[in-house]
Amino acid sequence: MSHLSEIFGSNVFNDSIMRERLPKATYKSIRKTIDEGLPLTLEIAEVVSSCMKDWAIEKGATHYTHWFQPMTGITAEKHDAFINPTEDGKVILEFSGKELIKGEADGSSFPSGGLRVTFEARGYTAWDCTSPAFIKNNTLYIPTAFCSYTGETLDKKTPLLRSMECLSKNAVRVLRLFGNEKVSKVTSTVGPEQEYFLIDKKLYDKRKDLIFTGRTLFGAKAPKGQEMEDHYYGSIKERVSAFMKDLDDELWKLGISAKTEHNEVAPAQHELAPIFTTANIATDHNQLTMELLKSVALRHGLVCLLHEKPFAGVNGSGKHNNWSLSTNDGQNLLDPGKTPHENAQFLIFLCAVIKAVDEYADLLRLAAGNPGNDHRLGANEAPPAIISIFLGDELTKILDQIAAGEDISANKAGKLTVGVSTLPALPKDTTDRNRTSPFAFTGNKFEFRMVGSSASIASSNFFLNTIVAEVLEQFADRIEKSGDLDTEVNNIIKEVVKKNGRIIFNGNGYSEDWVAEAEKRGLPNIKSYVEAIKCLMDEKNLSVMEKHKVFSRVEMHSRYEISLEKYIKTINIEALTMLEMSRRQILPAAISFGAQVANSINQIKSCGIDADISANAELLQEVAALTAQLKKEITLLDEKVAKAQEPDQDTFSQAMYYRTEVFVQMGRLRAAADKLECIVDAKLWPFPTYADILFNI
Ligand code: ADP
Ligand code: MG
Structure with a gap:
């Protein structure tokens, strides 16, 4: 064996x-x-x-x-x-x-x-x-x-199990209407691709920001980043390869089918993908994978960073949540079939996803949000914060033709509408990939690409399952009522293309044009996590979750509070860590360096020769100015953190204050410190730099 x-x-x-x-x-x-x-x-x-x-x-x-x-x-x-x-x-x-x-x-x-x-x-x-x-x-x-x-x-497990139940119930109903009497259960299947960074433990231990927050709060860009594109799929270094082998063994023992592992775009970044399984087992397995990534790394003197943005200036990490629907007799419902009848069934499930994603885009945006992912979404390395669906040109064209009442039947028999019995074979194109789309159809599944690397995939999947269940229920009701499968399927496709077609976008999701175009189409662009959390209290979302018994209103409210509190606590810890590092490490280093330069000036002067000390003087000016700037930003951040904690605010306003004031001020403090890092004597700099950390292994 x-x-x-x-x-x-x-x-x-x-x-x-x-x-x-x-x-x-x-x-x-x-x-x-x-x-x-x-x-x-x-x-x-x-x-x-x-x-x-x-x-x-x-x-x-x-x-x-x-x-x-x-x-x-x-x-x-x-x-x-x-x-x-x-x-x-x-x-x-x-x-x-x-x-x-x-x-x-x-x-x-x-x-x-x-x-x-x-x-x-x-x-x-x-x-x-x-x-x-x-x-x-x-x-x-x-x-x-x-x-x-x-x-x-x-x-996070209970709502996931509940959502799988309501999805199964409604998907089976639709299958029955298509004449399928055999299938008794439909399961959502998930394969999450996990990105992560690996860095040396000895360097990690020297940085309080990494220890307390999982990301670097300071750090000037290294001379080299990811511009040479030499890390992506590059050969795996020996130390990393030993780690991966060890990790695979641990995962395999737990029945987790880790399949592919490769280097990612950023230096020190890697990815692991398992073979898909049911949504709840995939969620359990992903949690175990994240734990094992961390614990196995330690055995190799490494630390695994799962934070969405551990380093500014290079790509962050995400998780691609591949999602589909599978029947208990092994059919993938998002796999275009071979016969016209299978095609029609496929199109109905496809349209259910399109309508669900368009009407509940805010819930998916929320599911992908967390404090760490605010650094990625819409930042030209990850999908934008605007949800859209990539279908590929061919499939989009077919939907448009059906909507326009054009004859797309294989035999061109002159029928104007496309009935269940006249659909031609649909394209099975899995190569047509668009890496910039947040929600891409990849041939037989959807890939939700906005999820953060550290997040549990439970919420992405329980929201997705529930909203698709809701739309399938609406479709089943309509088909049942009309009694004519052919006509009603046609009507549904037409209506979805007309009403929800705005969510389909096959172009470059990273472009500025798309932001403007999406706004024209009326698609939400929810820029920050805090703003996204608000949608938990929207009536349409409360009622869909309640209707399918995934969350009661009380449970939704509790999740709203928990999410806001988590955001507040995360930013507060980050701000306090910044204050600690800047006051006790960076500021003293800057002052020492200033003194060093000042001493050099005095020493040269005391020699009594007429030397050119303009460089020293200029540098001293620069250090002094940046040091003063740093001190000013520290004081401001300190004040804002104190203000953020004033009592008697509602949780949402407090979270918003952290976002618009504290978080923004943290950026200013960082900018001043990073400038200092570029001129202060390397021997005096109090912790390892990006160059030290990212190119060490
Ligand atoms: P990529 O090109 O994005 O790396 P792959 O085709 O290798 O994608 O698949 C990525 C992930 O999608 C894997 O985890 C795989 O198991 C999963 N996947 C494949 N088919 C399905 C499916 N029907 N349902 C859910 N996940 C799936
Ligand atoms: Mg992928």
């Missing part, structure tokens, strides 16, 4: 382990529970838990944990040992069905956006049996959903 097939999934309590180890009847029940999304009964859980415990203990596990995804965006776990004390002072190894399906967590320290008052701080976790349990660091991990005792969601 090859190394890969030996280790792949070896630490996962997966289907084949269950089939092998569970009694036949239990295996059948749990399979049914997973496939049909039924609630897990305690009876099955008792058998599964005991089997799971034995398997885990054989593999060396001593603890178990209900692993969940609170609103912090990272994962949380509380470890319990399998042991239970007995009366004779010994212990037995125990893990009951109840412990498998339900855990208790004191959730008081997790963000809840006011959902729970502290005396009701308890939350509970419930096993998501559609995502398999696994072993990591001698602990059995049970993927779980996290709720408050009153049932409100406190995590």
Whole structure:
């Protein structure tokens, strides 16, 4: 057996382990529970838990944990040992069905956006049996959903599971109308491509900004950046290659199918792509991938930076969320079919995505937002903050022709409308790529390219699933009511092209012209994350999430508060770190350098010769002026941070103040410091520079 097939999934309590180890009847029940999304009964859980415990203990596990995804965006776990004390002072190894399906967590320290008052701080976790349990660091991990005792969601998994359910329900309805009686479940599939930076740990340790905020808050451009285009797909350096090999092993053991790894555009930047799977497993796997990227890097003396913009002036990192719909008999619903009938079905699903993305662009913009991604979106390295869809010229043309009532049937039989039975084969073009589009159709899936590298992909997918479910429901209602599939499909396509066609844009998304054109088309251009958060309170968004039971209004409100608070805290930490570094490291370095130059002038003068000291004098002037500027910007930032924390403001205004005042002032302080970095004696500069960090490995 090859190394890969030996280790792949070896630490996962997966289907084949269950089939092998569970009694036949239990295996059948749990399979049914997973496939049909039924609630897990305690009876099955008792058998599964005991089997799971034995398997885990054989593999060396001593603890178990209900692993969940609170609103912090990272994962949380509380470890319990399998042991239970007995009366004779010994212990037995125990893990009951109840412990498998339900855990208790004191959730008081997790963000809840006011959902729970502290005396009701308890939350509970419930096993998501559609995502398999696994072993990591001698602990059995049970993927779980996290709720408050009153049932409100406190995590990112619950809404994702709910959104998958409503999407399945409505997609199956549409398939039935197309005469498909077999399919009983439709799942959203996701393959997230993950970008990251790798830097030397010794250099990382010398920078407080990297330690506290994950990004550099200061740093002049290195003489070399990414302009030579020599890093992209470049040969992978030995140290990085050893890291990647180690990482692959760890991922494979957990059944994560890491497939491609390559160097990205910026120096020290890399990418990893797994093979796609169901949206909830992909989300769990992406969280694990991010954790492993960090922990495996440390073993190699490296630090993995997942921040969206760790270095100014070179590309930042994102995550491409590839998304499609798959039936339980293996059809990809976004794959243009071979027969006219399949084509029509494909076009309906395609139109559902187009309409959903146009009508709820604000929710997707929000899903892609976080404080880090504000540095990227619309900054000519990542898609603009304007959502648009790339379809490719051919597909766009076909939609336009159908909308115009033109005959596009293969046999040109003279029919003016395109019925289900007359559609020609659709182009299967996967090469036609537009790297500047935020939401691109890539042949058989959509690629949502705005997502930030550090973000959980849960929200991108729960919003996407829900809004597509909503439109599919509308389509199903219409087709049902009309009773004539052919005519109604035609009407729907026409209407979507007319009403939502504005969202389709096949040109260069980075160009200035597009910004103007998008405005003309009435597409929203939500420039900052804080502004994007506001859409959580829009009636249309509240009602669509409520209607499909993904979020209640209360839950949406709590997420609004949590998101704003997260923004405020992030910028506050960044500002305080800047103040600390500039006061205690940069300013002293600048002053020392000034003194050094001043001394040189005095020393030359004291020699009593008539030497030209104009260079020294000029430099001293320059250093003194920049030092004064730096001090001024420090004082201003200090004042703004104090003002930002004044009590009695609503959270939105406070977040906006951080964005328009504190964040902007941070830019000014940085500019002054970066200018100093360019003239101060390198020996005096208090931390490693971009040149040191980016070209070290
Ligand atoms: P790129 O050219 O953008 O690097 P690839 O075609 O290699 O893209 O695929 C990128 C990602 O898309 C991979 O993670 C892949 O598994 C995923 N992907 C492919 N097909 C689907 C699908 N039907 N649903 C979801 N993701 C998919
Ligand atoms: Mg991609």
